[in-house]
Amino acid sequence: MTYSLVWFKRDLRWQDHAALAQASQKGPVRCIYVIEPNFWLQPDCALQHFEFVRESLQALDTHFRKLGGCIEIHTGEVTDVLERIWRTEPFAGVYSHEETGNGFTYRRDLQVAAWCKSKDLVWKEFAQFGVVRRLKDRSAWQGEWERHMASPRQTIESLTFWHQGCPQPFSMTAPAHLQHDPRLRQRGGRPQALKTLHNFLNARSIGYRGGISSPLSAPNACSRLSAYLAYGCISMREVVQETRAHLAQLPAQASRHRAGLTAFVSRLYWHCHFIQKLESEPAIEIRNMHRGYDDLREHAFNPMYFEALKEARTGWPMVDASVTMLKETGWLNFRMRAMLVSVAAYPLWLHWRPVGEWLATQFLDYEPGIHWSQMQMQSGTTGINLTRVYNPIKQAQDHDPKGIFVRRWLPAMRTIADPWLFEPWKMRLDLMHANAAPTPLNITEPVVDLALATREAKEKVHARRKNDDVRIANKAVIDKHASRRGSPRPKKKLSGESIASEQLGFDF
Numbered sequence: 001m002t003y004s005l006v007w008f009k010r011d012l013r014w015q016d017h018a019a020l021a022q023a024s025q026k027g028p029v030r031c032i033y034v035i036e037p038n039f040w041l042q043p044d045c046a047l048q049h050f051e052f053v054r055e056s057l058q059a060l061d062t063h064f065r066k067l068g069g070c071i072e073i074h075t076g077e078v079t080d081v082l083e084r085i086w087r088t089e090p091f092a093g094v095y096s097h098e099e100t101g102n103g104f105t106y107r108r109d110l111q112v113a114a115w116c117k118s119k120d121l122v123w124k125e126f127a128q129f130g131v132v133r134r135l136k137d138r139s140a141w142q143g144e145w146e147r148h149m150a151s152p153r154q155t156i157e158s159l160t161f162w163h164q165g166c167p168q169p170f171s172m173t174a175p176a177h178l179q180h181d182p183r184l185r186q187r188g189g190r191p192q193a194l195k196t197l198h199n200f201l202n203a204r205s206i207g208y209r210g211g212i213s214s215p216l217s218a219p220n221a222c223s224r225l226s227a228y229l230a231y232g233c234i235s236m237r238e239v240v241q242e243t244r245a246h247l248a249q250l251p252a253q254a255s256r257h258r259a260g261l262t263a264f265v266s267r268l269y270w271h272c273h274f275i276q277k278l279e280s281e282p283a284i285e286i287r288n289m290h291r292g293y294d295d296l297r298e299h300a301f302n303p304m305y306f307e308a309l310k311e312a313r314t315g316w317p318m319v320d321a322s323v324t325m326l327k328e329t330g331w332l333n334f335r336m337r338a339m340l341v342s343v344a345a346y347p348l349w350l351h352w353r354p355v356g357e358w359l360a361t362q363f364l365d366y367e368p369g370i371h372w373s374q375m376q377m378q379s380g381t382t383g384i385n386l387t388r389v390y391n392p393i394k395q396a397q398d399h400d401p402k403g404i405f406v407r408r409w410l411p412a413m414r415t416i417a418d419p420w421l422f423e424p425w426k427m428r429l430d431l432m433h434a435n436a437a438p439t440p441l442n443i444t445e446p447v448v449d450l451a452l453a454t455r456e457a458k459e460k461v462h463a464r465r466k467n468d469d470v471r472i473a474n475k476a477v478i479d480k481h482a483s484r485r486g487s488p489r490p491k492k493k494l495s496g497e498s499i500a501s502e503q504l505g506f507d508f
C-alpha cells in the first residue's frame, strides 16, 4: 500500500480541485505545500503574496484537520523536498495543477518533470483555467474554454490521508527579506472567496455596469475575486457556473443586473485569454511580444521619473492618488491600472519591464499571464492592439469630478480649491497674478509637460507602427495571440450607479 502526493501551488482550495480529486480516487493522499526560497527571491514577489498564501493554507489546513489530515509545509527547492520525502516514504505519483507562472516556476517545473522521470514516477497535471497547454491552433480556443467551464465540478466529499492526524500545528513564516504588506488588503482563504462571490452575485453586481470605471465605485462594484482566482481559493469553473446559474434565475426586468453579470463573464473569459498568451509564449514576461518594438524605450529609462511614479509624486493627482490607494490596499480597478501604465509608458517613457516588476509586487492579485500581457498592451509593444493613451487629467474629470477620490488619498489636495482640482500646480501662479494672499501649498509640479511628452511618445510609437517590416511581422503575433472572436460580450451598454461601500466593507 502506498499513497499519492498532492502538491498544492496556486490552487489553495478543497473543492473543484482536480489534482486532489483524482489522487484521492487512487487511495490515500499526502498534501504538501513547498516554500521555495529561490521563488520568493524573485523580483515580482512581495510579503503580501506570501501572507495571502499563508492565510489560504491555514484555511485549507483547518478543513483537512476536520477530515483527519493536514497540509504539510515543507521548505526547500521542490526537487530536494520531493527527494527527501521519497527517500523516507516513497509515493506512487505526484498530482498537481498546471501553472502558467513566471520564468522561475517554468524552469522549476522542467526540473520536477526530470526528477519524476528519473524515478519512473507519474506526474499528473490538470488544467485549472481555460488555458490550454501545447495549444496548436488559437481558433479552437474559445470552444476549449467553454468546454472546460461547462464540465462538471470535481466534488470531494471525503479523503483518506496517508498520515492520520498531524502532530505539528500549522505554521509558516515569511522569508525575512520580503517586504510590502498593505494595511487594507484582502485576506486569503476559501471561506473569504466564497463570501466575496456570493455577496457580489446577490448584491454588488447590480452596480457592475457603469460602476467599475471610477475608482470611487469600483471597489464595491467589481467582484474583487482576482486574488482568490490568482491563488486558486476558488476555481474559475465554480465562478463561471455560479454566475451563469444566477443569471438564469434573474427576472426578465432585471436588465441592468443581467448586463452587469454578462459583462463580468466576459472578463472571466479574458482572464484565461490573457494567461494563454504567456502559456503559449513564456518569453513575453521579459521581451516585447512584437520584436519590432525592441529598442524603443530600453535605453531611455529615466530613474527619476520612475521614483516619482513609485512615490506618488508625479504631480498628476489622479495618478498619485491611485498609487497611494494601491500601496494601502493592494488593489486598483482596471481603468486606473491602465492609466498608471499608460502614464509610465508614454509621457514618462519608461520601459514596461521595471514598471511591471514594481506593480507585480503592489498587486495582491498578481497573475503573470494577465499582468505581462496587459503591461505590454498598455505600453504599445504588442503591435496588435490600438494604442491606448489615458490622459490623467481627463480621467480625473470623468471619474472623480468632485475630487472625492484624490482628496481621500492625497491629504495635500484637501487644501486645493475646486477650480484647480485637476491642475493644482496652476493655483500658486493664478493666485499670484490675482494678487491674492499666498496660500501654503504642498503640491508637486508635474514631472514633465503632459501634452508635449505624450505627443512625442505617441509619435515614436506610431513611427514604428507604420514601418513596413513591423507591419509585416504583425501577422505572426495575430496568429499566435489574437482572440478569434469577441468574448461572450453584453450587447447593450448601460450607464452606471454604484452601491454604498458599506455593503462589503471595501471602504476605500
Ligand SMILES: Cc1cc2nc3c(=O)[nH]c(=O)nc-3n(C[C@H](O)[C@H](O)[C@H](O)COP(=O)(O)OP(=O)(O)OC[C@H]3O[C@@H](n4cnc5c(N)ncnc54)[C@H](O)[C@@H]3O)c2cc1C
Pocket: 212, 222, 223, 224, 225, 226, 227, 229, 230, 264, 267, 268, 270, 271, 272, 274, 332, 333, 334, 335, 337, 338, 341, 363, 365, 366, 367, 368, 370, 371, 374, 375, 378
Ligand atoms: C497593467 C495591468 C495589469 C494587470 N494585472 C493583473 C493581474 O496581475 N492579475 C489580475 O487578476 N488582473 C490584472 N489586471 C486586470 C484587471 O485590472 C483586474 O483583473 C481587476 O482589476 C481585478 O479586480 P476584480 O476581480 O474585482 O475584477 P472584475 O472586473 O470583477 O473581473 C473579474 C475577473 O475577471 C478577470 N479580469 C478582469 N479584467 C480583466 C482584464 N482586463 N484582463 C484579464 N482578466 C481580467 C480577473 O480574473 C478578475 O478577477 C491588470 C490590468 C492592467 C491594466
